[in-house]
Amino acid sequence: MTADLVGLIVGTLLTLMVLSYLLGDNPFYRLALHILVGATVGYGTAVALRVLLQRVLPALSDPAARLSLVVPVVLGILLLFKGFPRWASWGNLSAALLVGVGAAVALSGALLGTILPQARAVGSLGDWLQGGWAGLVNGLLGAMGTACALLAFAFAIPRNPSLRRFWNGVVRLPGRLGRVFLLVAFGAAFATALTASLSVLVGRVYAVVEGVQRILSAFGF
Numbered sequence: 001m002t003a004d005l006v007g008l009i010v011g012t013l014l015t016l017m018v019l020s021y022l023l024g025d026n027p028f029y030r031l032a033l034h035i036l037v038g039a040t041v042g043y044g045t046a047v048a049l050r051v052l053l054q055r056v057l058p059a060l061s062d063p064a065a066r067l068s069l070v071v072p073v074v075l076g077i078l079l080l081f082k083g084f085p086r087w088a089s090w091g092n093l094s095a096a097l098l099v100g101v102g103a104a105v106a107l108s109g110a111l112l113g114t115i116l117p118q119a120r121a122v123g124s125l126g127d128w129l130q131g132g133w134a135g136l137v138n139g140l141l142g143a144m145g146t147a148c149a150l151l152a153f154a155f156a157i158p159r160n161p162s163l164r165r166f167w168n169g170v171v172r173l174p175g176r177l178g179r180v181f182l183l184v185a186f187g188a189a190f191a192t193a194l195t196a197s198l199s200v201l202v203g204r205v206y207a208v209v210e211g212v213q214r215i216l217s218a219f220g221f
Contacts, residue, residue, distance in 0.1 A: 012211035015204055148178030
């Protein structure tokens with residue numbers, strides 16, 4: 001029995017164990033879930049040990065590189081205290097640094113990857129005109145959809161009656177239209193996610209069928 005055949009059998013069995021959740025919660029699904037969690041934790045531990053053995057320990061022998069390791073090593077040691085309730089407060093600094101860096105990366109990704117490109121696309125009138133009437137209509141729809149979607153999140157209502165009439169005429173109606181744009185966008189995103197999930201499901205079912213056929217043929221059936 002070759003290693004490829006063993007991997008095929010294990011993969012097919014694990015896939016069937018995961019798909020058994022369609023029939024309800026059962027021990028086979030829980031076993032597959034525990035294997036997944038254990039493999040993930042083991043892989044993370046192996047990566048951490050690899051970094052420790054290949055980068056940290058060799059750098060300790062270099063006097064010039066020791067200073068650059070002081071802060072990461074100290075923060076890592078403090079983070080280990082989070083596993084002990086009595087000394088968990090010692091790891092707050094490391095945890096706060098991780099949360100802050102993660103929030104900064106997410107915020108910068110949202111700004112640079114979504115908001116700024118959207119604003120640049122809305123304001124690029126020259127690009128609209130290059131596409132002719134179709135490009136102009138597409139650009140105007142994009143600009144209107146962006147503005148209305150932003151107005152959909154305006155929930156404050158002025159107390160002054162004159163300002164309230166102005167609000168209802170200028171902000172409230174476009175805000176409702178913006179909710180329609182948001183519903184369409186969320187519907188398209190949900191449809192895309194559903195299509196991707198169905199594609200993955202079909203691929204796994206096909207892999208299971210092919211795996212069973214190969215296993216049976218390997219044993220002479």
